[in-house]
Amino acid sequence: MTSAEQPASPRKKVGRRPGSADTRLVVLEAARAEFAARGYEKASMRAIGRAAGVDAALLHHYFGTKDRLFLAALEFPVDPQMVVEQVIAGDRATVGERVAGFVLGLWEQPEVLTRMLALVRVAATTEQVAQLMRGFVQEELVRRVAVELDVERPELRTELMISQIVGLAMARYVIGVEPLASATREELLPLLAPTFQRYLTGE
Amino acid sequence: MTSAEQPASPRKKVGRRPGSADTRLVVLEAARAEFAARGYEKASMRAIGRAAGVDAALLHHYFGTKDRLFLAALEFPVDPQMVVEQVIAGDRATVGERVAGFVLGLWEQPEVLTRMLALVRVAATTEQVAQLMRGFVQEELVRRVAVELDVERPELRTELMISQIVGLAMARYVIGVEPLASATREELLPLLAPTFQRYLTGE
DNA sequence: CGAGAAACTCAACACATGATGAATTCCTCT
């Protein structure tokens, strides 16, 4: 039970608004937040509209269906090509540290964190999205990383690293277990780096 | 076209059934499967009923509300006390291997896997369950494990291990990314064991 | 055998949801 509204009903007015705020962007922000917080099914068009200060029908006007709103809201926020080039490829002796630093840094940007959380949450319950994510992970991440490695079973190792990253996100941000959730980058880095280092380069 | 003779619609009959199949158990099984497959919100009482070959109202007759059905379906399938005693406590030099072996073995039992998946899926989208799980992890798992360890930040390290386990479950069973999803216990064990070993006992 | 409880289904309610089409207001371009 979470509805607290202003007593005076704000009485929206029909028709185009004066001025030119970029409503479309506001909607996307609201959608991201809502999807991240509640997952795909539970995030309702009406709630997203409300959060954006807009009627739900407008979302349909812009994006057609809820599916398409979701896709529009979730453009993957980082370019995997760049990540691989700048982080994985490079001095092999310190790759674990770089990966850990990169991931932890990424999560310190609120917009990125929001999108990642939305992805994880939704992938967990919506088969369609899980499938989409499987394809993305396999083709955009694993292949690109694995080719840089010089160990046996490079895909398996890459995926183990990713699984540690996803699990960490779940534990910190979805479940919110303490003290992990409040641990700083400086505390986590020395614990994570060796794990990634070993996954990627062997003993 | 009003006379339905063939089982296009199987036409259930009202009233108590003859014989004595344990319907309550059938319902619980169906509920577990449905919750695991779709998550809490998307799993509908009607669908669970259908899967159990039973009217949705019967679920209410047995369990009252959907919440209570969910709780009844999800009794945690393993006793944490025993796990800690038999797995964590013990020869410190090989604890990582034991943990990895235990977890991988656990997931080979289909009923256990189903419940775990239901928990992960639901915790990802339903704040209430996430909260429940946070409490469980902190009080039933982390504290019991951490007290056995002889390293700095034992809770943090325990939680990192758990996060790797949860992430692995997501990657293998929820996302289903290959080759991780099809990797055998024998392939995974030597890669996971050192991770757990280091988390739990330091370098 | 008979009564009462248990197991079971049916029909319905109250509500929330995604979607649509019409109506209104404003902006842009000639």
Place this chain on the structure above:
DNA sequence: AGAGGAATTCATCATGTGTTGAGTTTCTCG
């Protein structure tokens, strides 16, 4: 200035949901 289109809301529909109460059949126990 005026026309056409974009932005926006409103009312409404069809559907699916959790839940309830009443009715029917079978079991159990005296």
